[in-house]
Amino acid sequence: MLRQNIDPYESNCLSALQETVVQQRAAALQREAVRLARQRAFLREERRKARQEEAAIAEETASLTHVERPDWWPADHLASSGSPGDRLRVRVGGQDFEVSKSTLCQDPQSLLFALCQDDSPARVPGSEAGLSDTVVVDRDWWLFRFIVTFLRDGLIPSDRGIALQLYREAAFWRLSSLQRAIEEAHLNLRRRDIGLDDDGAVVEKEADEKSQFWKHKTNWWEAQKSKEEKADEEKKEKEEEKKKDWWLDPPAEPDEEPSFVRTTWGYRGGRASSWN
Numbered sequence: 001m002l003r004q005n006i007d008p009y010e011s012n013c014l015s016a017l018q019e020t021v022v023q024q025r026a027a028a029l030q031r032e033a034v035r036l037a038r039q040r041a042f043l044r045e046e047r048r049k050a051r052q053e054e055a056a057i058a059e060e061t062a063s064l065t066h067v068e069r070p071d072w073w074p075a076d077h078l079a080s081s082g083s084p085g086d087r088l089r090v091r092v093g094g095q096d097f098e099v100s101k102s103t104l105c106q107d108p109q110s111l112l113f114a115l116c117q118d119d120s121p122a123r124v125p126g127s128e129a130g131l132s133d134t135v136v137v138d139r140d141w142w143l144f145r146f147i148v149t150f151l152r153d154g155l156i157p158s159d160r161g162i163a164l165q166l167y168r169e170a171a172f173w174r175l176s177s178l179q180r181a182i183e184e185a186h187l188n189l190r191r192r193d194i195g196l197d198d199d200g201a202v203v204e205k206e207a208d209e210k211s212q213f214w215k216h217k218t219n220w221w222e223a224q225k226s227k228e229e230k231a232d233e234e235k236k237e238k239e240e241e242k243k244k245d246w247w248l249d250p251p252a253e254p255d256e257e258p259s260f261v262r263t264t265w266g267y268r269g270g271r272a273s274s275w276n
Contacts, residue, residue, distance in 0.1 A: 021249075027166050070081075085132075086100055087132040088100075088101055088104060088116055088123075088133055089132045089134040090104075091135065092137050093139055093141035095141035101150055103148070106213050107175055109174060110175045111172070111173045111175075112173060112175075115135050120135075121247075122135050123135055139172065143165055145179065148170050150175075150181065153215075156181055161257070163185075163186050167179055177214065181214050190206075192205060200270070
């Protein structure tokens with residue numbers, strides 16, 4: 001309790017002190033209330049963003065169900081790259097192609113197979129660690145990319161003009177497999193193996209498809225197509241099969257664009273074949 005007898009000056013000072021304390025505490029409480037209100041607003045906004053992100057993640061997860069498919073990850077196409085020692089850099093016409101040796105060695109009778117051997121005199125060892133050996137060949141790099149595609153995926157261009165140039169280029173690389181694939185796809189020709197039987201007589205037999213590696217290539221992109229797309233391609237393939245004697249077709253009119261001038265090409269399936 002305050003003393004009964006107090007000086008007026010002290011009384012005024014006490015009142016002023018009490019008023020100041022109340023004002024300061026009120027201001028502090030007001031600032032704290034504003035801070036808490038802003039914090040609650042911030043938390044509400046963060047919760048709203050979190051709900052939106054959660055909904056977006058759920059929607060994206062639902063759209064990625066294809067990753068559960070066993071053929072989604074193209075492991076066979078990625079595992080062959082290997083270390084620098086498992087690859088060969090082929091510089092064709094000034095353009096570098098770094099390809100795994102397992103891909104280049106698909107045809108044991110080819111020049112590429114010989115270039116991949118350790119005793120190949122044309123190989124230049126990598127000058128730095130981590131660099132593949134290099135082979136320099138003065139040929140057309142634009143055609144060589146079709147050769148690499150054939151060795152990787154067993155595919156050839158559908159354009160007959162390109163197929164003609166590629167057939168001639170395959171002769172340089174000693175790629176009889178590529179020539180055979182072009183013959184089957186564009187001319188519907190089937191080679192037969194000629195040999196001798198036990199009596200020394202000449203015999204012919206169908207070529208062993210196991211040795212035709214391009215017919216057994218897995219195509220990861222083909223597995224991603226829908227049933228409707230596959231059905232349409234099968235229908236087109238059947239229609240194309242009916243046109244075996246294409247060379248008997250009448251020549252194109254002068255105002256028509258011949259098919260061999262087109263430079264586009266596409267893919268179909270996991271084996272070499274022509275398509276439109």
